[in-house]
Amino acid sequence: MKKITSLFLLPFFLSCNSQVKPNDVPLRDEVKNYTFETVTSGIAIPWGMAWLPDGSMLITEKSGILYHLKNGQKTKIKNVPAVYDHGQGGLLDIVLHPNYNKSGWIYITYASTEGEGKGGNTKLIRAKLKNESLIQIESLYKCSPNTTAGQHFGSRIAFDDDGHVYFSAGERGAHFVNPQDISCDNGKIYRLNDDGSIPKDNPFVGKKGAKEAIYSYGHRNPQGLAKHPVTGEIWEHEHGPKGGDEINIIKKGANYGWPIVTYGIDYDNTTISKIQEKPGIENPIYYWTPSIAPCGMAFVTSNRYPDWKGHLLVGSLKFQYLELLKLKGKQVIGRQKIATDIGRVRNVAQGPDGYIYITVEGKGIIKIVPNKR
Template identity: 80%
Template sequence: MKKIIPVYFSILSFLFLSCNAQVKQNDIPIKEEVKNYTFETVASDIETPWGMTWLPDGSLLVTEKSGILYQIKKNTKTKIKNVPKVYSNGQGGLLDIALHPDYAKNGWIYMTYSSDEGEGDGGNTKLIRAKLVNGSLTQIESLYKATPNTTKGQHFGSRIVFDNEGYLYFSIGERGDHFVNPQDIKRDGGKIYRLNDDGSIPKDNPFVGNPGAKKAIYSYGHRNTQGMAKHPTTGAIWTHEHGPQGGDEINIIKKAANYGWPVVTYGIDYDGTTISKEKEKPGIENPIYYWVPSIAPSGMTFVTSEIYPDWKGHLLVGSLKFQYLELVKLKGNQVIGRQKIATDIGRVRNVAQGPDGFIYMAVEGKGILKIIPN
């Protein structure tokens, strides 16, 4: 027996250490900033920059939430004319912007914004496309308008991404009606939508054959998705969304999947009350990562550039709450590390990798900043 006991305790110790070595996804500590870069101001005096995209001539288009669309070229900032009027209320305004994958041939630019069109007071998120000619938007086409209008000022979404097959994905938040909209496929809000590039509904969308369903819905059970990016290798659409007080999530979007809000959540309400006691449930898609406490994520991009060798292959996410850029380190679809970038820079509303390979941040009250490695 004396010879068996040491072996027995060795096995127990090994199992104990192995179990404790498995870090829960929300318990990954964030490393402090390594200041091996500087910032260059590309455009200043933009109060709330939201969306960013680059034209083939190298100029940058930036949406400002109040309803202004800027074109920035050689550090000169000009306002684009004929931008649709936005319903400016709370988090609503002029939101995301993206180019068609074949923009060089067709010239289509896509934008989301809060609109008061339609019946009822208030507004809701709308998707349009247009062309830019001589500094003005032309041939504006309405592709999707969420209903109903509401005077609530929260959770409009909204990001736009094209996948490798040319389908357009965009997000609309649940507009503050979290016990009504996210779980009901007959209602807009709290959804990721998929359309053809002309706004028509793809025949294989998951709820096309469901009577009364919103045929554009691709996934549901979301709260307020303000980050969306296409994985550079797999082509999958990744998103992040705001949780309540705790429980911001990173998700990989799957057809017809339910992402749980508000049936399951890792957060609580802002008044400290419980929204749901469930954190997981059969039939509901789990996030690949969640933040507790919330960082209030906004904007996201995968780093593919050789300019940042330590960041390449990983994900950048802005933090509105803590005012830094977060490097989310990945191994496949698993989050394995976190690091602060640009600590105390301000409320990072968006982050994107430009065609020149550099990383650009949209920072509230400052404008567009370019990260220059030393």
């Protein structure tokens, strides 16, 4: 593996203040006690990462290529469904079933043209891998209708402790229509059984006109989804407009407010809503103002990073760094830059070897290696 750089600096700590507001935590400079190694390069927009039991890696590239990286060599997986590579849409996230060794299922989200209307929308499938080809592809959920809008497809995938699969779909730019309407797809977090069937205890099962796969609503464009390693809760982050990116803990049937409640303004500086809190709407546990354009999130559980363990990593597309959010329970008590100016960080994950990996647009996959102590 190619070493890129070597780094040194100061320890990071910020004491807890119970009065700290969700956006008042200062951002500290990075503690440069790690090096970078390039795992693979030459991938324009790497989006998702998943590790197979043999330690090799599956990598999605937005244009529609699924790579298998093994022993330093990339192979293009065959029989990948055609993607709608348009705007922010394309081949998106990839996650293995929690019991992959037994089931063999791989879960993928992508922008698909299937269904009603021109354009595309977010779809979840599962498939198996054999001889470097996807087989037994099953369609689990397709958001509808299609639209030629280029924005806000989401999408991330996560499993909970009970084996349900969650995936996110952005509101496709129709923020005054989709997010608050449970009869519409988009602007939602969905929850399914692992075979794509709808859990009987989903919050809107039996409600007339509702999309019964919906688990929570009122989201803008969620591009981070991860299970908390201790509580099992599903955490999410999403892009706000100009200001007001959020971190939320997903609750059954909860409304997260977009666009009724927001901490940001529109890109033309006009007001979307003057309301920042409202009864019946979940408040974020943290929000960024200005926006960092978050993408990808991972909890650190590895002993390789003692100062990061138990805390949260989030990529920033806008400011081109990785952010460490220091947690005390559900409260963000500290923030620190990691990998400053590395590039547009599209995803972050902890590998089975305990190392942190990030996907960087135009570069590929980079491993963060802590310096020896």
